[in-house]
Amino acid sequence: MELYTDEYFMREALKEAQKALDIGEVPVGAVVVAKNRIIARAHNQTEKLTDATAHAEMLAATSAANYLGSKYLTECTLYVTLEPCVMCGGALAWVQLGKLVYGASDIQRGYSLIKQQVLHPKTEVAKGVFANEAKALIDSFFKRIRE
Amino acid sequence: MELYTDEYFMREALKEAQKALDIGEVPVGAVVVAKNRIIARAHNQTEKLTDATAHAEMLAATSAANYLGSKYLTECTLYVTLEPCVMCGGALAWVQLGKLVYGASDIQRGYSLIKQQVLHPKTEVAKGVFANEAKALIDSFFKRIRE
Numbered sequence: 001m002e003l004y005t006d007e008y009f010m011r012e013a014l015k016e017a018q019k020a021l022d023i024g025e026v027p028v029g030a031v032v033v034a035k036n037r038i039i040a041r042a043h044n045q046t047e048k049l050t051d052a053t054a055h056a057e058m059l060a061a062t063s064a065a066n067y068l069g070s071k072y073l074t075e076c077t078l079y080v081t082l083e084p085c086v087m088c089g090g091a092l093a094w095v096q097l098g099k100l101v102y103g104a105s106d107i108q109r110g111y112s113l114i115k116q117q118v119l120h121p122k123t124e125v126a127k128g129v130f131a132n133e134a135k136a137l138i139d140s141f142f143k144r145i146r147e
Numbered sequence: 148m149e150l151y152t153d154e155y156f157m158r159e160a161l162k163e164a165q166k167a168l169d170i171g172e173v174p175v176g177a178v179v180v181a182k183n184r185i186i187a188r189a190h191n192q193t194e195k196l197t198d199a200t201a202h203a204e205m206l207a208a209t210s211a212a213n214y215l216g217s218k219y220l221t222e223c224t225l226y227v228t229l230e231p232c233v234m235c236g237g238a239l240a241w242v243q244l245g246k247l248v249y250g251a252s253d254i255q256r257g258y259s260l261i262k263q264q265v266l267h268p269k270t271e272v273a274k275g276v277f278a279n280e281a282k283a284l285i286d287s288f289f290k291r292i293r294e
Contacts, residue, residue: 052241071199090234094199
């Protein structure tokens, strides 16, 4: 039995997204994994930090780099519940992320809408892991906003 | 006599870039201006912070938002010595920057290389202000690196 699957780590990212939802933030969560260990976890905190750039990926990547004492995350995998935006995609390029795994696609803001290369050319990408669960969290947030 | 010209504020951004150069960082500087007052200034600190995302624009935008207590910089102008990268362009979209003024174009990493809209559609853009001075700082950095 393989314990450290993409599903295992994405479940941790979903827990982060749930924390965001609980405090009224857009529910996106992320974890950074190195050698099967979670070295950083974060959720969206744009409201709490009054910072529109405080996305889960930005916070998790910065935290992971800090932990490793390295500007680069070439040996790391970042799990995030929603497809990164263009800003976050650009950030993940600068840190030379080893692998990106995301849940739901973001059909409005996702980096993959950009025709040119946004991520680092060496970054592996996998998507769709617990996409429905990730999307359900976001839908429930926006449903609550509209009510 | 107009005191608060684009040149005036870009000179302040150049001073920030010089500070970066003095400490061995890629020399890019930025200031954020609201109502003719500088409310944030920053220079690239990727080495010092061990954070590949610690670009002058990111730090200046976050600092300005913090100062204003607002996620949005719709009434602000950001002056930066070098054209923002895709990450920074995306960040400036999230903060809904009022106006962007940059010095030198970045023909390798600049956001304007992207065919689609990266900045917020309402962000005004001016460029080329003290472009030569901005580029000279960067050239001197990379010349030093190669020596």
